[in-house]
Amino acid sequence: MPRLLPYLLLLPATAFLCLFFLFPFVQVAHDSVMRNGVYTLENFSRMAGHWKFSTAFWNTMLLTAVVVPIQLAMALTMASIVTKLQRGRSTILYIFAIPLGISDLAAGLIWLSVFEQSGFLNSLLVGLGVVDQPILLLGYQNTWIIFIAIVLAEVWRATAIMMVILVAGMGLIPKEYGEAADVFGASRWQKFRRVTLPMLRPSLQTALILRVILAFEVFAVVVALGGTQLPVLMSETYHWQFQMQERGVAAAFAMVILAVSVAFTILILRLLHVPKGARV
Amino acid sequence: MAVIEIKQVAKTFGSFTALHSVDLTIADQEFMVLLGASGCGKTTLLRIIAGLETPTTGEVWIGGRRVDHLPPRERGIAMVFQNYAVFPHLTVFENIAFGLRMKKMDQAEVTRRVTRTAELMHIEQLLKRYSGELSGGQRQRVAVARALAMEPDVILMDEPLSNLDALLRLEMRAELKGVLAESKTTTIYVTHDQVEAMSLADRISVMNGGRIVQAANPVEVYRNPAARFVGSFIGNPPMNFLAATPAGPGKWQVAGQMFDGPVAAAAEFAIRPEDLHPGDTGLPAEVRVVEPLGPHTLITASVAGQPFRAILDSTLLPAPGDLLHFAPAPDRIRWFDPATQTAL
Numbered sequence: 001m002p003r004l005l006p007y008l009l010l011l012p013a014t015a016f017l018c019l020f021f022l023f024p025f026v027q028v029a030h031d032s033v034m035r036n037g038v039y040t041l042e043n044f045s046r047m048a049g050h051w052k053f054s055t056a057f058w059n060t061m062l063l064t065a066v067v068v069p070i071q072l073a074m075a076l077t078m079a080s081i082v083t084k085l086q087r088g089r090s091t092i093l094y095i096f097a098i099p100l101g102i103s104d105l106a107a108g109l110i111w112l113s114v115f116e117q118s119g120f121l122n123s124l125l126v127g128l129g130v131v132d133q134p135i136l137l138l139g140y141q142n143t144w145i146i147f148i149a150i151v152l153a154e155v156w157r158a159t160a161i162m163m164v165i166l167v168a169g170m171g172l173i174p175k176e177y178g179e180a181a182d183v184f185g186a187s188r189w190q191k192f193r194r195v196t197l198p199m200l201r202p203s204l205q206t207a208l209i210l211r212v213i214l215a216f217e218v219f220a221v222v223v224a225l226g227g228t229q230l231p232v233l234m235s236e237t238y239h240w241q242f243q244m245q246e247r248g249v250a251a252a253f254a255m256v257i258l259a260v261s262v263a264f265t266i267l268i269l270r271l272l273h274v275p276k277g278a279r280v
Numbered sequence: 281m282a283v284i285e286i287k288q289v290a291k292t293f294g295s296f297t298a299l300h301s302v303d304l305t306i307a308d309q310e311f312m313v314l315l316g317a318s319g320c321g322k323t324t325l326l327r328i329i330a331g332l333e334t335p336t337t338g339e340v341w342i343g344g345r346r347v348d349h350l351p352p353r354e355r356g357i358a359m360v361f362q363n364y365a366v367f368p369h370l371t372v373f374e375n376i377a378f379g380l381r382m383k384k385m386d387q388a389e390v391t392r393r394v395t396r397t398a399e400l401m402h403i404e405q406l407l408k409r410y411s412g413e414l415s416g417g418q419r420q421r422v423a424v425a426r427a428l429a430m431e432p433d434v435i436l437m438d439e440p441l442s443n444l445d446a447l448l449r450l451e452m453r454a455e456l457k458g459v460l461a462e463s464k465t466t467t468i469y470v471t472h473d474q475v476e477a478m479s480l481a482d483r484i485s486v487m488n489g490g491r492i493v494q495a496a497n498p499v500e501v502y503r504n505p506a507a508r509f510v511g512s513f514i515g516n517p518p519m520n521f522l523a524a525t526p527a528g529p530g531k532w533q534v535a536g537q538m539f540d541g542p543v544a545a546a547a548e549f550a551i552r553p554e555d556l557h558p559g560d561t562g563l564p565a566e567v568r569v570v571e572p573l574g575p576h577t578l579i580t581a582s583v584a585g586q587p588f589r590a591i592l593d594s595t596l597l598p599a600p601g602d603l604l605h606f607a608p609a610p611d612r613i614r615w616f617d618p619a620t621q622t623a624l
Contacts, residue, residue: 179332180365184379184430185353194378198369277412278369 032251043248056231063232064215067154071211074155075162080192083170093167096160104157108224111153115225138225146226153221158214162207169203170196201272208268213261233257282343282356282433282466283308284329289338291324298324300490301338311460311467315477316487317513322470323438329468330436331355343433358427359436363443364419366411372422373407379430397425400459417448424456428463435460437469441476453479474514478502486510505614508621511550517578517589522549535563535584541615542624548616554591555612562607567598
């Protein structure tokens, strides 16, 4: 009996996930290839044929390609600094972790209050006399400002989660390796590049997979700041599901997001693979 | 040429003083062992020489150059760590080549040096492996090869053999001695193992409580301990100590026996266990434990109520409770000042 006990204890959680995750997932997959009671790929062709699809797809990719590297660079820098701190380390970690406690919609709204026509940025520009009257920053004329605002909000909101993972990972690297690098002539950069980074691969994998998947699912921040000006995959999914009442096409979008997430997860796992025997 | 000079180096961690103003000069190509129990400051001193720790006060000079303000990589040193610190993400080849790569040495020279040191340490067949695929002894060899490949002025070793099993330690000890003598580098070697210290060192610095108590060649340290601590720390079993009462100038009474000794206010008598000869006269000893060890017999006895050990020929097998007389070899008797604990 004791041999079965762990499985028994895990059973409720497993059943819960199967019921409320796996089942809906299969349902969505099924919906994506079903139209008027017939198995078909028409949902996918309708999705791909719509003029907004490729815009939404490439906007999502571009956002991920800009946001994640910035977050990675910042998280690595911050984690290296925090790891070296003798005192006040947990205080700083708490402060950095504050944005983690804010929902993505709230984050979007906070940045909206900065960028909107009556927002802080406009007040500042008017106050400094840079402009005579508030300007429309988040309009359809300058989607690049919307893009920058989204990047800012995402970086602000979700860099800390990467940093926390990397701080934990750096803490797992025995101090002697850094000392050996020092003694054998590595400069700070060489030490980081040749010792810390390779030994951090397991944590980098976790942090990157988590962030890349979340970046593909970016939604509330985009909607809050851009409305429909900057379509992304998730906002289109929402649009087809609720505005167009096209459940099948929405499901097709969900499958695309899933496919992209899986592809990038595999890519990251491959790129940051640690060979057996080379583990700490 | 790399003479190492340590001038009045002290180190405090908060309110704890790890090193009290240490002075030490290590000659070029000398094999210096820092010996002491854990917490005596030997590793701190080594780390200060390496540049992994900064001294609170004092100066470190290597090869006529003051280095205490320089980072480790500018000191011309290489180091072997206690846990080896062989990089897990690099192959054995790249581990040995690590320091050379940092110096941007050309590939032909890197290959030459890695091959040569790998052959020297008998690990040439392991060059493509990762450290996770190596045994402790093999990792140790990689760590030494990595240090040798640098062709440094100074090699620092922090208890390099302490994580190996006894048999392997014996084998590596002899091998290290040979390899390091040939490399002609100045070596500083930290250990708490006195046998290791005796067998490897040109000179031993015995440390206690953040101070160097004695720095001398192994035989000198063994035969003429500068302090009571050295006698009680080195030797297995260590020196025997007995209280002495004055009986005229230069005369002392120890366990009822008269001995010639130093002219002093107070003194403590000391003798090594192997410098005792059983006979009809000498220190009266009541045998407590008899341990036949093969080449000789170790006797634990009681002399004047004090525990007392003697190493006797193995043909002699007394029984517990027997009364023996141990005559100390006169030229081997040492005297210590009970107040200062130093040799008289």
